[in-house]
Amino acid sequence: MSKGLQGMGWxxxxxxxxxxxxxxxxxxxxxxxxxxxxxxxxxxVSYADAVRRATPAVVNIYTRTVVRDPLAMPFFxxxxxxxxxxxxxxxxxxxTADGYILTNNHVIRGASEILVLLADGRxxxxxxxxxxxxxxxxxxxxxxxxxxxxxxxxxxxxxxxxVVLAIGNPYGFGQSVSQGIISATGRYGLQxxxxxxxxxxxxxxxxxxxxxxxxxxxxxxxxxxxxxxxRSGGSQGIGLAIPADYAIKALRDIVDHGQVVRGWLGVxxxxxxxxxxxxxxxxxxxxxxxxxxxxxxAQAAGLQPGDILLALNGTPTxxxxxxxxxxxxxxxxxxxxxxxxxxxxxxxxxxxxxxxxVH
Numbered sequence: 026m027s028k029g030l031q032g033m034g035w036x037x038x039x040x041x042x043x044x045x046x047x048x049x050x051x052x053x054x055x056x057x058x059x060x061x062x063x064x065x066x067x068x069x070v071s072y073a074d075a076v077r078r079a080t081p082a083v084v085n086i087y088t089r090t091v092v093r094d095p096l097a098m099p100f101f102x103x104x105x106x107x108x109x110x111x112x113x114x115x116x117x118x119x120x121t122a123d124g125y126i127l128t129n130n131h132v133i134r135g136a137s138e139i140l141v142l143l144a145d146g147r148x149x150x151x152x153x154x155x156x157x158x159x160x161x162x163x164x165x166x167x168x169x170x171x172x173x174x175x176x177x178x179x180x181x182x183x184x185x186x187x188v189v190l191a192i193g194n195p196y197g198f199g200q201s202v203s204q205g206i207i208s209a210t211g212r213y214g215l216q217x218x219x220x221x222x223x224x225x226x227x228x229x230x231x232x233x234x235x236x237x238x239x240x241x242x243x244x245x246x247x248x249x250x251x252x253x254x255x256r257s258g259g260s261q262g263i264g265l266a267i268p269a270d271y272a273i274k275a276l277r278d279i280v281d282h283g284q285v286v287r288g289w290l291g292v293x294x295x296x297x298x299x300x301x302x303x304x305x306x307x308x309x310x311x312x313x314x315x316x317x318x319x320x321x322x323a324q325a326a327g328l329q330p331g332d333i334l335l336a337l338n339g340t341p342t343x344x345x346x347x348x349x350x351x352x353x354x355x356x357x358x359x360x361x362x363x364x365x366x367x368x369x370x371x372x373x374x375x376x377x378x379x380x381x382x383v384h
Contacts, residue, residue: 116237128236178245193237230264291321
């Protein structure tokens, strides 16, 4: 023991050591207070509550299609038709208590019979109300009591990184759940359908999941699962869902009008380059107008090719075609305001949407 401590005696030495420990502990506590918090909110240990909430609204769909193939008869004039039965499967989501179901058009296309199996074991034949091949959506109707429709989430607040759940009928195994995150929003240009604005997820989506539900972590509907990008035919971490807000509009239009009625502006836009005609855009964010259709609402409002479209009804168009997709959620006759940059200044152009022509 050192001479200094020897002269003090054991009680004093022990007291000094304890004091040093207290000072060191307080120092660490002070550092902890000053250090930024790295802890994140605890994620749910289980999504069982969300699944229980949504499961009654997700159905399995089985279809039967009679296909007539021409059979050549070499010794007779003409042809005979040989019939064969083609079966397929998919999923659907109960949207209303009176039995309207959303699914994918490709699940029921050409079907002679559509059988719907509910999570509680009930089954019934469904009636096709209508479909929209341009977005691959279809509406069915079933007549059963005590149906539990899905609750709908807020697609606009969904963000990349949010946890999502996919419920469907993969490979006909029966109702199954997979979990992942939102990988991207606003996916388009995939040439799957005429109008595209997909939610991308890495939740496992396989054949049979088409038409099923993409849910948030609380069991609310965010989208209708519609496709996978895969080289093998099975899930490879890229699943695509149609946003719920557009799917609901399609359902309402099909029920009310027999088809989807889309708003029409009549403009083509392209991403805004850093420089146009040698001029730096100075940090502007938006889309450059590449074409205005003759006789369109956009032309009537005064929009011109070369204008930089900054906002639509106050919503910035910095996400390009995703913003223009919002027009499809509007109805003919709805008012619009376009905020544009032209000749070094901001202008507002106003008008009313027309009805998108059917091509």
